[in-house]
Amino acid sequence: MDPVRAQRDALAERCAAAEQQVADLTAALAAAHERIAELEVAAESPISIFDSDTGSGHGLSRDGSDPRVLSIILAATAVVAGMVAFLALVNDNLNTTFGFAMILLTVVLAYAAARTRVGGVEIDISNGVVYIKKGETSYRFDLRNDGTHLDMDGQPGDSYWAVRFHRRGMDDFVVDDTMVDPAEFVRRLREHRPDL
Numbered sequence: 569m570d571p572v573r574a575q576r577d578a579l580a581e582r583c584a585a586a587e588q589q590v591a592d593l594t595a596a597l598a599a600a601h602e603r604i605a606e607l608e609v610a611a612e613s614p615i616s617i618f619d620s621d622t623g624s625g626h627g628l629s630r631d632g633s634d635p636r637v638l639s640i641i642l643a644a645t646a647v648v649a650g651m652v653a654f655l656a657l658v659n660d661n662l663n664t665t666f667g668f669a670m671i672l673l674t675v676v677l678a679y680a681a682a683r684t685r686v687g688g689v690e691i692d693i694s695n696g697v698v699y700i701k702k703g704e705t706s707y708r709f710d711l712r713n714d715g716t717h718l719d720m721d722g723q724p725g726d727s728y729w730a731v732r733f734h735r736r737g738m739d740d741f742v743v744d745d746t747m748v749d750p751a752e753f754v755r756r757l758r759e760h761r762p763d764l
């Protein structure tokens with residue numbers, strides 16, 4: 569009888585190990601299905617060669633284009649014009665009309681690239697204060713202070729949605745959907761301004 573019991577116990581252990589393996593494989597399969605679904609969603613979203621802060625269209629113009637492209641194209645064209653001007657210098661053609669035109673074109677394109685450069689905007693809400701950094705300039709709006717006035721145009725999801733922070737003696741600072749995720753931004757604002 570003892571050999572039969574030992575054999576039964578060994579089979580029970582093997583069954584338990586097999587059941588555990590099946591459970592582990594089932595969990596791994598479920599995780600793989602979730603990862604595949606995430607990758608399919610990511611594959612459906614547009615891919616840009618430019619990094620975007622938010623991944624959901626932030627930093628794009630309302631028409632879906634990337635405003636940084638113009639300055640990049642102008643800068644690249646300025647570099648090419650500069651190389652042509654350098655070749656004119658090397659070939660002793662810099663004093664010609666062509667050489668002068670290349671120098672002028674290089675300067676104009678470089679200036680245009682610098683003027684059209686789009687600086688990033690960083691916005692954070694912490695302890696009831698909205699911190700905004702745009703290029704080298706910083707702004708601070710205290711939502712806890714009744715003296716801080718703001719209005720919202722439209723609702724998150726509207727094409728014209730924007731939040732306007734009023735400033736005395738200056739233009740309003742406007743936050744739109746190219747800078748933040750509108751729904752999340754409004755949710756965070758309403759924690760301190762429920763009437764917004």
